[in-house]
Amino acid sequence: MPPIAVHIEIPDWVTAMAPQGAVFPDAEARMRLAVALADANVARGGGPFGAAVVERYSGRLVAAGVNRVLADGLSIAHAEVVAMSLAQQRLGSFDLSAVGDYELVTSAEPCVQCFGALFWSGVRGVVCAARSPDAEAVGFDEGPKPADWAKLLNARGIAVTTDVLRQEAAAVLRQYAALGGNIYNPGPPNP
Amino acid sequence: MPPIAVHIEIPDWVTAMAPQGAVFPDAEARMRLAVALADANVARGGGPFGAAVVERYSGRLVAAGVNRVLADGLSIAHAEVVAMSLAQQRLGSFDLSAVGDYELVTSAEPCVQCFGALFWSGVRGVVCAARSPDAEAVGFDEGPKPADWAKLLNARGIAVTTDVLRQEAAAVLRQYAALGGNIYNPGPPNP
Numbered sequence: 001m002p003p004i005a006v007h008i009e010i011p012d013w014v015t016a017m018a019p020q021g022a023v024f025p026d027a028e029a030r031m032r033l034a035v036a037l038a039d040a041n042v043a044r045g046g047g048p049f050g051a052a053v054v055e056r057y058s059g060r061l062v063a064a065g066v067n068r069v070l071a072d073g074l075s076i077a078h079a080e081v082v083a084m085s086l087a088q089q090r091l092g093s094f095d096l097s098a099v100g101d102y103e104l105v106t107s108a109e110p111c112v113q114c115f116g117a118l119f120w121s122g123v124r125g126v127v128c129a130a131r132s133p134d135a136e137a138v139g140f141d142e143g144p145k146p147a148d149w150a151k152l153l154n155a156r157g158i159a160v161t162t163d164v165l166r167q168e169a170a171a172v173l174r175q176y177a178a179l180g181g182n183i184y185n186p187g188p189p190n191p
Numbered sequence: 192m193p194p195i196a197v198h199i200e201i202p203d204w205v206t207a208m209a210p211q212g213a214v215f216p217d218a219e220a221r222m223r224l225a226v227a228l229a230d231a232n233v234a235r236g237g238g239p240f241g242a243a244v245v246e247r248y249s250g251r252l253v254a255a256g257v258n259r260v261l262a263d264g265l266s267i268a269h270a271e272v273v274a275m276s277l278a279q280q281r282l283g284s285f286d287l288s289a290v291g292d293y294e295l296v297t298s299a300e301p302c303v304q305c306f307g308a309l310f311w312s313g314v315r316g317v318v319c320a321a322r323s324p325d326a327e328a329v330g331f332d333e334g335p336k337p338a339d340w341a342k343l344l345n346a347r348g349i350a351v352t353t354d355v356l357r358q359e360a361a362a363v364l365r366q367y368a369a370l371g372g373n374i375y376n377p378g379p380p381n382p
Contacts, residue, residue, distance in 0.1 A: 004206055005198045005199060006199040006201070006277055007197070008196060008197040070285065072280075072285075073284060074279055074280065075279060075285045075311035075313065076267065076275070076276055076308055076311075081267055084267070085197040088264055088265055088266060089263070089264055092264055094260050094266045094268075095266065112306075113307035114307070115307060116305070116306060116307030116334065117308075120266035120302075122266065143310045143311075143347075144343045144347075146337065156335075
């Protein structure tokens with residue numbers, strides 16, 4: 001009997017676009033990668049979200065992820081969780097802060113789930129492109145994330161940067177909606 | 192080259208203790224399983240947390256999980272996320288509410304991460320044993336979970352039940368601490 005496991009697959013094309021060790025020197029270069037991953041995921045039927053974990057001072061890439069909710073059938077598999085989890089398994093530490101100074105670069109602000117996941121990941125920063133209203137404008141539900149979410153992360157030593165290539169990332173969200181993409185998490189279920 | 196993936200392994204002993212399809216008729220029977228999984232995980236060096244996803248009306252088990260943070264090197268791998276993710280992959284749906292009426296039974300109240308993950312999981316209920324102060328009393332950090340967390344879940348059609356076998360679950364937490372177990376997430380990192 002093979003061991004039972006939960007699998008989140010990282011497609012080969014993600015690894016090709018975002019090879020471990022490649023260097024993305026500044027915030028815009030890092031975000032250009034995250035947005036390109038989101039865009040490429042849409043072209044393959046996935047959700048319009050991409051993310052990467054990079055070393056803060058060098059921009060060296062550790063891991064990249066895309067939304068795998070539909071492909072893997074897992075609600076947890078948002079791009080942020082995929083990238084942070086792959087980074088942790090690659091570096092052999094459930095706490096990235098124990099092995100270096102890393103940040104998460106994501107094509108959209110974290111939803112309530114990814115907000116919660118950030119606290120235990122060990123990233124020291126999160127850099128965002130599209131804002132929650134951009135995702136909500138095309139029908140995605142961000143959940144009851146606290147209004148002061150950035151402050152709550154700051155209080156735990158996680159720096160927050162917003163609006164890096166916001167328009168480019170919002171355009172990918174609109175493109176997904178225009179193509180008739182599946183809007184999962186479309187608001188409260190019927191009780 | 193093998194496909195790259197994030198893996199959360201479900202140990203054989205978990206599957207043996209909690210076979211898919213077994214029936215746990217009431218809240219206490221379901222929680223006795225979650226607490227027994229937590230206790231057994233401690234005996235194997237894991238975190239003191241167990242969880243299960245069951246069909247609400249029948250008590251039929253879909254999936255069980257234990258804390259795999261240390262074993263798999265993943266901060267996301269709390270027992271609740273492991274059980275909900277395995278249930279989703281077994282039932283072939285990232286939204287459990289689309290395929291039935293399921294609840295999460297967990298040996299401890301959700302932390303900020305698992306609170307966030309509940310919204311997109313599709314469970315219609317969450318049943319908890321130990322309270323957050325019980326976990327905090329032995330050094331675990333629950334993060335900035337909103338004070339009205341249960342109300343926020345209720346508003347999304349997720350029923351919350353607390354204090355089922357609370358003392359039994361709290362005893363497992365104290366046992367873990369007494370054995371010198373690794374308290375990961377021990378509070379805010381130094382900025």
